[in-house]
Amino acid sequence: EVQLVESGGGLVQPGGSLRLSCVASGFTFRNYWMSWVRQAPGKGLEWVASIKVDGSVTNYVDTVRGRFTTSRDNARNSLFLQMNSLRAGDTAVYYCTRVDGFGFYVKWGQGTLVTVSS
Amino acid sequence: DVVMTQTPLSLSVTPGQPASISCKSSQSLLHSDGKTYLYWYLQKPGQSPQVLIYEVSSRFSGVPDRFSGSGSGTDFTLKISRVEAEDVGVYYCMQGIYLPHTFGQGTKLEIK
Numbered sequence: 001e002v003q004l005v006e007s008g009g010g011l012v013q014p015g016g017s018l019r020l021s022c023v024a025s026g027f028t029f030r031n032y033w034m035s036w037v038r039q040a041p042g043k044g045l046e047w048v049a050s051i052k053v054d055g056s057v058t059n060y061v062d063t064v065r066g067r068f069t070t071s072r073d074n075a076r077n078s079l080f081l082q083m084n085s086l087r088a089g090d091t092a093v094y095y096c097t098r099v100d101g102f103g104f105y106v107k108w109g110q111g112t113l114v115t116v117s118s
Numbered sequence: 119d120v121v122m123t124q125t126p127l128s129l130s131v132t133p134g135q136p137a138s139i140s141c142k143s144s145q146s147l148l149h150s151d152g153k154t155y156l157y158w159y160l161q162k163p164g165q166s167p168q169v170l171i172y173e174v175s176s177r178f179s180g181v182p183d184r185f186s187g188s189g190s191g192t193d194f195t196l197k198i199s200r201v202e203a204e205d206v207g208v209y210y211c212m213q214g215i216y217l218p219h220t221f222g223q224g225t226k227l228e229i230k
Contacts, residue, residue: 047218102149102215103155103214105159105169106169108168
């Protein structure tokens, strides 16, 4: 069974940092692009970042570029999102997703909540 | 960025009745490979989103055939032929051709 399990969320002060992790199982992780999608409380979905199979290409939404970095460890079937200079507007549930095609997010994790507040 | 506009933003439907959601994109979603990368996702209450329709009209595995997608270019529609209680949630269209990938605002479906 394909599973994506996120962790690392929590409460952080504005300007702080947090590192999210996503552990994949049930499929050949190194063969897939992966993405992060977030959802602010009571709001819609927002694509955040994507990373190529070997980590050589990353893409970000403008609002996080320069502050967030996504990476992966294919040996450990793991995806990461390093979030720096966090703002209140970054408060959201962050989902790890497997990319099966252009925007084809077939598998989603359960999400991890990041709250940025003083 | 490509703007995805959904209408209506909320629907209240009697079980067994049809429902329809419109999604319009600010740019054509037709790729040079001939495919149109428009998706429909459903987020049921308390759950992660799940894909219903990919590439405009293809139903994902396990999705009931009462769900159908249509459209081309910039105008797309999701139809539910006969709404059931399990269909409640928020429906999102999403374009996957341009970065950043963008979602519609969401349409909340409730059962009367």
